[in-house]
Amino acid sequence: MEYPFWFIPGISKSLIMACIAVLHVFVAQFAVGGGLYLFWMEKKAHALNSPILWDWLKGHTRFFLLLTMVFGGLSGVGIWFTMTVINPAGTSALIHTFLFVWAAEWTFFLVEIIALLALFSTYPFLKNGTLKASTHRMFSLIYAIAAFMSLVLINGVITFMLTPGQSLATANLLDAFFNQSYLPSLVFRTALCCMIAGMFALFTASRLSDSSLRRMVIKDSSLWICVPFFILICASFWYYAILPVDRQLIIMRRTADIRPFVIAYGWILPIVLLVGVIAFGRAQRLRRPMAVLIVCTGLVLAGSFEFIREIARRPWLTPEYMYSNGITPEEGEQAMQMGIDSVSPWMRLAGQQSVENPVLMKGEMIFSQQCSTCHAVDGPRLNIIPRLKHFAPHGIPSQLTGQGRRLEYMPPFFGDATDREALSAYLNSLRSH
Amino acid sequence: MSHPAYRIIPPAVCCILLACPATAAFAQLLPVELIPPAFELPGSWFVVKPLLLLTFFIHIILVNILIGSTIYAFFNSLRPLGTGVNTSNSDTAFIPKILALAVNFGVAPFLFLQVLYNGYLYTSSVLMAVWWLSIIAVVMLAYYALYIVNSGVPAALAQRRAFLGLIACMLLYTAFVWSTQTSMMTRPESWLRWGQNPGGTLLNLGDPSFIPRFLHVVFASVAIGGLVAAWRGRLGSKKSVAEQTVSAEHSKNGLYWFWTASLCQGVAGIWYLFALPPAVRAFFLGGNSLGTAALVLALLGLALAVFFALNSRLTATSAAALGIILIMVCMRDIARDLALVPYTKATAAMVKPLPVAEGQHIALLFFLVCAVVAALAVVWVLRAAFRAYRQTRLLEAEE
Numbered sequence: 140m141e142y143p144f145w146f147i148p149g150i151s152k153s154l155i156m157a158c159i160a161v162l163h164v165f166v167a168q169f170a171v172g173g174g175l176y177l178f179w180m181e182k183k184a185h186a187l188n189s190p191i192l193w194d195w196l197k198g199h200t201r202f203f204l205l206l207t208m209v210f211g212g213l214s215g216v217g218i219w220f221t222m223t224v225i226n227p228a229g230t231s232a233l234i235h236t237f238l239f240v241w242a243a244e245w246t247f248f249l250v251e252i253i254a255l256l257a258l259f260s261t262y263p264f265l266k267n268g269t270l271k272a273s274t275h276r277m278f279s280l281i282y283a284i285a286a287f288m289s290l291v292l293i294n295g296v297i298t299f300m301l302t303p304g305q306s307l308a309t310a311n312l313l314d315a316f317f318n319q320s321y322l323p324s325l326v327f328r329t330a331l332c333c334m335i336a337g338m339f340a341l342f343t344a345s346r347l348s349d350s351s352l353r354r355m356v357i358k359d360s361s362l363w364i365c366v367p368f369f370i371l372i373c374a375s376f377w378y379y380a381i382l383p384v385d386r387q388l389i390i391m392r393r394t395a396d397i398r399p400f401v402i403a404y405g406w407i408l409p410i411v412l413l414v415g416v417i418a419f420g421r422a423q424r425l426r427r428p429m430a431v432l433i434v435c436t437g438l439v440l441a442g443s444f445e446f447i448r449e450i451a452r453r454p455w456l457t458p459e460y461m462y463s464n465g466i467t468p469e470e471g472e473q474a475m476q477m478g479i480d481s482v483s484p485w486m487r488l489a490g491q492q493s494v495e496n497p498v499l500m501k502g503e504m505i506f507s508q509q510c511s512t513c514h515a516v517d518g519p520r521l522n523i524i525p526r527l528k529h530f531a532p533h534g535i536p537s538q539l540t541g542q543g544r545r546l547e548y549m550p551p552f553f554g555d556a557t558d559r560e561a562l563s564a565y566l567n568s569l570r571s572h
Numbered sequence: 573m574s575h576p577a578y579r580i581i582p583p584a585v586c587c588i589l590l591a592c593p594a595t596a597a598f599a600q601l602l603p604v605e606l607i608p609p610a611f612e613l614p615g616s617w618f619v620v621k622p623l624l625l626l627t628f629f630i631h632i633i634l635v636n637i638l639i640g641s642t643i644y645a646f647f648n649s650l651r652p653l654g655t656g657v658n659t660s661n662s663d664t665a666f667i668p669k670i671l672a673l674a675v676n677f678g679v680a681p682f683l684f685l686q687v688l689y690n691g692y693l694y695t696s697s698v699l700m701a702v703w704w705l706s707i708i709a710v711v712m713l714a715y716y717a718l719y720i721v722n723s724g725v726p727a728a729l730a731q732r733r734a735f736l737g738l739i740a741c742m743l744l745y746t747a748f749v750w751s752t753q754t755s756m757m758t759r760p761e762s763w764l765r766w767g768q769n770p771g772g773t774l775l776n777l778g779d780p781s782f783i784p785r786f787l788h789v790v791f792a793s794v795a796i797g798g799l800v801a802a803w804r805g806r807l808g809s810k811k812s813v814a815e816q817t818v819s820a821e822h823s824k825n826g827l828y829w830f831w832t833a834s835l836c837q838g839v840a841g842i843w844y845l846f847a848l849p850p851a852v853r854a855f856f857l858g859g860n861s862l863g864t865a866a867l868v869l870a871l872l873g874l875a876l877a878v879f880f881a882l883n884s885r886l887t888a889t890s891a892a893a894l895g896i897i898l899i900m901v902c903m904r905d906i907a908r909d910l911a912l913v914p915y916t917k918a919t920a921a922m923v924k925p926l927p928v929a930e931g932q933h934i935a936l937l938f939f940l941v942c943a944v945v946a947a948l949a950v951v952w953v954l955r956a957a958f959r960a961y962r963q964t965r966l967l968e969a970e971e
Binding site for chain 2: 141142143144145146147159205208209210212213214216217219220221223224227228230231232234235236237238239240241242243245246247248249250252253254256257260261263264267269270274277278281285288306307309310311312313314315460484485487488489491492504507
């Protein structure tokens, strides 16, 4: 409540974050797995000494560079920018906690960029013999290690947000970083990285002109999907088992916000294995449309997992520290006793504007501050308007009073009686939409 | 009522005023009340601040090269064919790499900036959310457009020109948004507009220092872009007569761009100085000996750089330019802190403890070790790559 909030009622703010984050994580995981893949495939290309294979590898590296360095790099910055806008209080807490972890991750980003640019730019030097093959392989190994280290570091931050464990009590950074879900998440993501690398390799290999080489590369790339798959499955169960019971209950509840993603995850797992097996078995006949479909299954797998992970935190941004709307329990308590205006100078500022209906305006601003992280008004996602139909007009204040107790996946309503009336009036005004 | 702002007006008086409808309407929020409390720093200020300045110094040089070289390539493409100027991809081949490095070296200062100024930075981010988020898509488009240009797909000169012009506009738009961000974060008095426009579309055009601040970035970029062109002329291939002509043109044009843009930079800089708040301006104009010395050094450096450029002394010009940029980075940082003094003083008591405070020194040590390892890896990779590049050039020369 210390920060202003971005007033965009037509879309849920978390959806904006989700779109950028899912695409970024998908490409970033390709960057990690793809680094390992490039190193491994380069060894193979050197052993076979096939000019066609080298040409394909160079083309694949170019594709890799254009996707991971451009889109992956900038979408990562995009996540930062979006976090600062959608939840500045939460972002501030995270950055102050993990500053040097992120700074260390940045050093590995720098190594990745230099190594990848060198890897791609020096293919001609391999050909003319001025660069040794072992040196070129070293570039790809350095890239692969740097990319993996960036995963190792960001994994600590992401898992802290779901399972901070005792770290908020001990106030110890090592407890926060190496929390209970760190290891299963790292194993899960490493497996997923390798699978995504295999999928994208299928995409570029489907255009290889030499049929026997195409068959070999596609079969090998399919193994990159199928073999880590079993590690992914085991890590999924491990990850779920290690979560606190309340997080497990959130994942398994049958509410509209999470259930579709759990179902999607459950269905996409066997589909991913199936397409990997099909690609292996029909390597000779794999064409680009099928390769695109396989990449899309990877996106659905990664996306459904990320949505489940994010929603599993509800109603928290970080359990027991901050709610998903950026309000801490201490702020919330004060707002309940003394009103939102006592905690939020921005609400006081909004209240000073001369409007036709100050009560409705206040209700609209309270909705934007406390509810629009998850709920949109007449837009994606979790559109509030159809949900209002479950309540009679006089039922909304009761719902707000009980929120957080009856509906444990939602934060409590943080405001006094006047604030509750204002929000109720606003929500009732939406019924006519 | 525990907010430091109420030390200015006693709470009892506030209550009486707010209770009266006639006066409540006049009880406008003070800008200082809008400033979110800061967290403690996870490391010493003497570690975080120098890291911010160092990484920003590298970042801004790369940004200047990026924007300046793109503008240079665009204007190069406007010249009629037959003038001997090479408008092939040599003008733009290196720019995507610069963009990658500029973005990467922007991450680090952005991290340290958030830690030091989160209350100001995040607030202004929300106020201008639409513009702020748009630059991600814009830079991404510019990045891909650069690769398209380098691929030769826009084969006709007119198409290439259009692409380069568009890319230059996109990069200048990004600089405009960043200038808005960094100026709005130092003006909490402008945040009061949020009450009338919370939709994330606020800009900071009403700030008298905004336009000279933005021009400062533009002229600096044009100057550094010219310098880079001059170095390309000095180091470029001169095997054929055509290549020798191109190199000579770049050497001449580049230094011309540098000194004319630097003179414009001087004018914009003086405009910027006199548009700053009086307390900030006074610091550099006799109010503080170090501040004044910095300004004098910067102006002397500018004069030297222009002198060297006029005399085609490229290395000396570049050294002077780097020196000026370093001084400017420090002055800029001091000006930001000075502008925020009234607010930082009033909110000094509101610092919150870190949620996780123990073990930060281990993380700092880890970061320093990673930085050293990364530097060694980068040096090794670059040396190996350049060794092969030099040997290739020798082979080509022998052929």
